[in-house]
Amino acid sequence: MNGFAKGFAFLLMSASTLAPSIGMAVPQELPVSNATLEIAVDADNVVIDDPVVEEVTVVGEAAGPGLWKVRNGDNTLYILGTLSPLPKKLEWRSREVERVLTRADRLIPASSKVDADIGPISAVQLYFQYRKLRGNEDKQSLQAILPPDLYARFEKLRQKYAPRDTDMQKRRPVLAAGELWREAISRSGLTSRNDVNKAVEKLARKNKVKIVQPELRIDDPKATLAEVARIPRDAELACMRSTLDRLEYDLALARQRAEDWSLGDIAGLRSSNALAQQETCWSALMQSPRVADIRRQFDEQWLKLVYDSLENHSISLAVVPITELFKKNGVLDLLRSRGYRVEEP
Numbered sequence: 001m002n003g004f005a006k007g008f009a010f011l012l013m014s015a016s017t018l019a020p021s022i023g024m025a026v027p028q029e030l031p032v033s034n035a036t037l038e039i040a041v042d043a044d045n046v047v048i049d050d051p052v053v054e055e056v057t058v059v060g061e062a063a064g065p066g067l068w069k070v071r072n073g074d075n076t077l078y079i080l081g082t083l084s085p086l087p088k089k090l091e092w093r094s095r096e097v098e099r100v101l102t103r104a105d106r107l108i109p110a111s112s113k114v115d116a117d118i119g120p121i122s123a124v125q126l127y128f129q130y131r132k133l134r135g136n137e138d139k140q141s142l143q144a145i146l147p148p149d150l151y152a153r154f155e156k157l158r159q160k161y162a163p164r165d166t167d168m169q170k171r172r173p174v175l176a177a178g179e180l181w182r183e184a185i186s187r188s189g190l191t192s193r194n195d196v197n198k199a200v201e202k203l204a205r206k207n208k209v210k211i212v213q214p215e216l217r218i219d220d221p222k223a224t225l226a227e228v229a230r231i232p233r234d235a236e237l238a239c240m241r242s243t244l245d246r247l248e249y250d251l252a253l254a255r256q257r258a259e260d261w262s263l264g265d266i267a268g269l270r271s272s273n274a275l276a277q278q279e280t281c282w283s284a285l286m287q288s289p290r291v292a293d294i295r296r297q298f299d300e301q302w303l304k305l306v307y308d309s310l311e312n313h314s315i316s317l318a319v320v321p322i323t324e325l326f327k328k329n330g331v332l333d334l335l336r337s338r339g340y341r342v343e344e345p
Contacts, residue, residue: 062262063094064196065269066345067317068325070335072310079331081322082110082197083261083269085190085254090262092196098203100317107204108305108318110197112214112298133229134171141169142176150237153244154180161187161247173236174284177243184247190258197319204317214301216294227288235284242280261322266345270326303334310340 068079078100086092101107136145143151154176158168162183168176182192204211218224246254260268286292302320309316324330332342 061091061093063096063264064092064261065264065266065322067096067100068332068345069343070310071341071343072339075310075312075314076316077306077310078104078315078317079325080196080200080317080319081325082319083257083322085185085192086196086258087262088186088189088191092199097200097317100315101200101203101207101209104204104207104209104315104317105313106210106212106309106316107200108212108302108309108316109201109204110319110321111201112216112301114216114218133225134175136170136172139170142171142173143169145233146173146237146240150240150244153248154240157184157244157247160184173233173240174231174281177236177240177281181243181247184251185254188251188255190255200317200319209317212305214298214305216297216301218290218294220290224288224290224294227290228285231284231287235287239281239284264345269322303331306331306335307338310335 064083065081068081070077070079078097080094080097136142142154146154158165158180162168162180165179165183168179171179185192201211257269260266282295286295306318309318320331325332336342
């Protein structure tokens with residue numbers, strides 16, 4: 001898939017750092033313009049000194065949590081639960097995963113192949129459509145469209161975590177929320193890049209393990225973008241509020257969860273607050289039937305590969321966001337409902 005197609009896939013999953021789920025594992029690279037913007041803020045009252053932000057303390061090599069084991073007779077599926085965000089300075093290495101991959105038949109990563117059928121001319125047209133989509137109607141700033149109390153909260157946090165990033169001021173709310181979240185966790189020593197999933201894929205290739213992934217098809221990228229542009233404003237504002245709530249009250253918990261994951265502390269990883277924010281932002285994007293279909297494709301195909309592994313392969317490894325293992329009617333509940341035996345780490 002070419003660079004722009006990756007960018008298109010990321011745009012459709014623009015809340016990926018806010019809403020990691022099975023269906024969120026899509027490439028996160030996106031070419032972003034750094035166009036200048038005049039914002040309606042009194043420059044004399046703006047403080048741009050970088051504030052002190054507490055960072056995570058985990059550095060060096062860490063294994064993360066142990067593997068879940070799902071058994072069907074003589075067949076075993078191992079599941080690695082990943083987390084986002086994680087410490088930037090974490091060097092992940094799991095000898096348990098390494099041992100499994102020396103014997104495994106296949107790997108099901110937390111990623112997908114995307115076919116958007118974008119030719120050169122269509123790519124240019126789609127890029128300009130995307131550029132327009134990022135902003136608000138009539139080039140309005142966030143200050144003009146957000147309720148005053150919500151904008152005040154947003155601007156206070158932007159000044160804290162991204163004082164020099166004025167481009168956020170012209171983004172539509174759901175994208176501005178995502179950009180602010182990424183900046184905040186970065187300043188806290190965290191990253192949303194799923195390096196663990198990439199590391200597992202690299203280990204699989206080293207051991208000549210077959211990698212099988214969902215293959216998503218976007219038949220009409222322009223129509224999909226057009227639907228995203230029509231997401232109701234109320235849904236975007238709900239995502240913004242939920243994100244600001246988490247930044248104001250729950251960022252310390254995000255740091256703690258990152259440390260818990262690094263140390264393999266599963267009991268400390270169960271948090272409903274993080275999942276609530278994720279689902280709120282997902283619901284905004286799911287207002288688009290085409291985006292909802294993309295997520296449905298991924299979920300169905302990923303689970304189909306899991307079921308096939310348990311029925312037809314002796315040893316397999318799957319990677320999935322750990323929140324999908326904990327939540328009600330998540331991956332583990334679905335596997336138990338089909339009669340498979342699940343063993344906790």
